[in-house]
Amino acid sequence: MSLSAGDAGSTSALGGALRTQAGRLADLVVELDTAARRAGRAGSPDCTDRERDLVTRAATELDRVGGLLQSWTTTSVESAARVRALEPALIRCDLVIDGHLVVERSGPSRVEPAERLAERERLQELLNRVTAVRSREQARLRRELETSGTTLAGLSDRARSGA
């Protein structure tokens, strides 16, 4: 059985950690905001508005990607379960999954060739549905990661340039 699912646990852990960090960053913004308001009432200028804005934007990105990774984990686990569900039929007809393809197991088989072929086509169709969902989600995740990475790079530049 192939169709590598990776390690859903490690991905989920990162997703959870990112959402926790996003929450912590939001708390820090509240602390900074509260302190700035209190100082403002005493007549002081708001001196941390830029930092609050940067931290808020970073929190948004971490929360968004954390959620995407958790969503990906769900997709990955479901896909793996669907592939596992094909296993009894694969074994019965001496078939195996090789990459994204259902192929005949090497060696002789007692299964009727016509039945084996029909089952192979049926299982391939089912596998195609699983791989299509996974591929679509992977492509979406890659796009989102690239977009978010660009946003974060902009935040790094702003933070370091003082803009």
Place this chain on the structure above:
Amino acid sequence: MTDGSPGAGAADPAILRALTTARSATRAMSDELLTHLPDLGDLPTQRALDAWVEQAADTLRALSEALEERLLDLGSTRTGQHALDDGSLSGATGSASRAGDHR
């Protein structure tokens, strides 16, 4: 990079404490993020995620640096005190020899 407006009272102790906490927290988050080793099971997506994690860690470090700059900026306007890592204020005089790690 300090574009602050260090007016009278700008170095409010609560602001200094909040900045100190935020500076340390963002730095710690950056380090913590790099301890994760997620495995997506797909090479192109894995590369995208690895690059994103590196970027996110860098951004958190940059935030920590920006918070530190602000802390220094405000500390330099406040004579007699500056923020320590625990958010308290020391009795040092003059410029903001800051608390914690310099990066």
